[in-house]
Amino acid sequence: MPSIRAQLTRCARPISQSAEFSGRIKRMTASLQALEAEIIRCRQCPRLVAWREEVAETKRKAYQDADYWGKPVPGFGDPDAWIMVVGLAPGAHGSNRTGRMFTGDASGNFLFPALYRAGLANQPNGDQPDDGLALKDIFITAICRCVPPQNKPNAEEIRTCLPWLAAEVERLPKLQGFIALGRIAFDGIRKMYQLQGMDLPKMSFGHNTLNPLGGDLPWLLSSYHPSQQNTLTGRLTEKMFDAVWARGKSLLKNA
Numbered sequence: 039m040p041s042i043r044a045q046l047t048r049c050a051r052p053i054s055q056s057a058e059f060s061g062r063i064k065r066m067t068a069s070l071q072a073l074e075a076e077i078i079r080c081r082q083c084p085r086l087v088a089w090r091e092e093v094a095e096t097k098r099k100a101y102q103d104a105d106y107w108g109k110p111v112p113g114f115g116d117p118d119a120w121i122m123v124v125g126l127a128p129g130a131h132g133s134n135r136t137g138r139m140f141t142g143d144a145s146g147n148f149l150f151p152a153l154y155r156a157g158l159a160n161q162p163n164g165d166q167p168d169d170g171l172a173l174k175d176i177f178i179t180a181i182c183r184c185v186p187p188q189n190k191p192n193a194e195e196i197r198t199c200l201p202w203l204a205a206e207v208e209r210l211p212k213l214q215g216f217i218a219l220g221r222i223a224f225d226g227i228r229k230m231y232q233l234q235g236m237d238l239p240k241m242s243f244g245h246n247t248l249n250p251l252g253g254d255l256p257w258l259l260s261s262y263h264p265s266q267q268n269t270l271t272g273r274l275t276e277k278m279f280d281a282v283w284a285r286g287k288s289l290l291k292n293a
């Protein structure tokens with residue numbers, strides 16, 4: 039496994055729209071774009087490589103005519119992001135199909151309207167890479183870039199993929215905090231720093247729970263994941279989700 043630094047080299051699908059959003063897109067850094075290219079070529083986890091390609095080959099009946107992405111999915115968003123939004127992994131028929139995080143599945147259909155209500159996205163829909171979605175102040179990514187069977191990457195796969203997350207973090211110079219969508223993302227962010235030799239204070243996962251990572255590191259705000267399992271059961275409501283984005287914005291300095 040190459041070091042984090044050795045892997046340096048990614049970001050958003052082409053997006054556009056209002057002047058407020060389009061100016062940020064034009065400043066997409068070359069290093070983020072290069073990193074994206076590196077991530078897309080990654081084949082380090084044999085089980086996940088096989089699964090992402092099998093899903094892309096067999097497809098869901100509703101998407102039989104679709105050309106599945108079937109590769110690792112890099113993060114996307116504002117290169118001047120203050121907040122990194124971190125999920126678990128691509129959905130089998132969501133971002134493993136579309137190639138953009140949270141795009142084309144039920145979780146994204148809950149997430150993007152919330153970002154729009156919070157003023158962090160230019161539109162509430164985000165169902166395909168060429169839909170014109172643009173993010174402001176946030177960058178969306180995941181701890182694991184390839185779709186795992188049963189949505190469960192194993193510990194070694196997460197550990198193998200975390201340097202990609204670290205490389206994206208290094209390319210967001212204005213980053214002030216993380217919003218972790220789900221416990222696995224919460225644990226993954228902590229693990230990313232621990233793998234770099236950092237001691238972290240004791241922390242607890244909860245919905246809209248804030249934990250400092252210590253020192254000059256960004257803060258870590260956690261949320262329940264916007265999966266159907268949570269949203270359809272009422273464990274995560276729109277009101278609860280909106281409160282997370284409002285709190286995240288309230289934590290920003292000089293924003």
Ligand code: SF4
Binds near residue numbers: 077081082183
């Ligand atoms: S999960 Fe991450 S490390 Fe593993 S093959 Fe996919 S991109 Fe590479």
